[in-house]
Amino acid sequence: GGIITQTPKFLIGQEGQKLTLKCQQNFNHDTMYWYRQDSGKGLRLIYYSITENDLQKGDLSEGYDASREKKSSFSLTVTSAQKNEMAVFLCASSWSQNTLYFGAGTRLSVL
Amino acid sequence: DAKTTQPDSMESTEGETVHLPCSHATISGNEYIYWYRQVPLQGPEYVTHGLQQNTTNSMAFLAIASDRKSSTLILPHVSLRDAAVYHCILRVASGGSNYKLTFGKGTLLTVTP
Numbered sequence: 303g304g305i306i307t308q309t310p311k312f313l314i315g316q317e318g319q320k321l322t323l324k325c326q327q328n329f330n331h332d333t334m335y336w337y338r339q340d341s342g343k344g345l346r347l348i349y350y351s352i353t354e355n356d357l358q359k360g361d362l363s364e365g366y367d368a369s370r371e372k373k374s375s376f377s378l379t380v381t382s383a384q385k386n387e388m389a390v391f392l393c394a395s396s397w398s399q400n401t402l403y404f405g406a407g408t409r410l411s412v413l
Numbered sequence: 414d415a416k417t418t419q420p421d422s423m424e425s426t427e428g429e430t431v432h433l434p435c436s437h438a439t440i441s442g443n444e445y446i447y448w449y450r451q452v453p454l455q456g457p458e459y460v461t462h463g464l465q466q467n468t469t470n471s472m473a474f475l476a477i478a479s480d481r482k483s484s485t486l487i488l489p490h491v492s493l494r495d496a497a498v499y500h501c502i503l504r505v506a507s508g509g510s511n512y513k514l515t516f517g518k519g520t521l522l523t524v525t526p
Contacts, residue, residue, distance in 0.1 A: 306456075337516070344500075345457070345516035360513065392456045399505060401447070402514060404456025 304329035306405035308393050313410045317385040323378045323408045325393030334376035335394040335402065338362055345392060351376055380410070387412040416440070417501045422521040425491055433486040433520055435501030445504050446477060446484050449516075450497040457500060457516070460486065488522075496524040 306327045315321045333352050337345040347360030349368035357368055367379040388411050394402040418436040425431045445464050449457035461475045468475045474487040488495055500519040
């Protein structure tokens with residue numbers, strides 16, 4: 303089996319701050335994803351990457367950047383945190399378009 | 414837009430068998446039906462998936478209608494640990510070009526002792 307590790311687990315930022323979330327997977331999966339989940343709502347796809355150095359925009363990419371420098375890691379940057387923003391950011395990986403495996407999430411709060 | 418429809422919530426009692434419905438009237442022939450579940454403070458966890466035939470594993474039984482426009486996730490003898498939000502989603506098989514997986518709000522399953 304494998305595991306997806308997201309860091310940090312909790313992130314508190316200031317309005318306007320650039321914040322970076324990291325994700326590591328040891329499944330050797332080719333595809334990785336970043337989703338955002340707001341309280342009581344479904345998951346919205348921000349970015350995904352089908353291989354190293356590839357980036358594909360999802361439905362919610364505005365306000366975010368992503369980076370896939372190596373196969374095992376996928377980072378997400380909030381380019382300018384919005385005041386009172388609260389959400390959970392979930393990283394996932396899969397072999398091609400097969401089953402997704404998720405990390406435990408990074409919980410963001412912006413003061 | 415989500416392509417599946419699920420009830421917002423369902424309630425059950427420990428030991429019961431729970432049937433979680435999902436409607437996917439516009440499903441395409443190359444789309445698999447996937448079920449994930451999510452407990453608080455965790456990401457979604459894979460439960461099962463199927464294309465046309467009913468499937469079973471250690472976690473659940475997936476019943477797929479013959480026209481594939483609906484499916485039911487059956488959880489036998491639920492325990493408190495089965496309380497979660499259950500997501501029913503559609504995913505194109507490998508070889509396609511759609512990597513986007515759309516998660517709706519899912520069904521919140523509450524289990525009481």
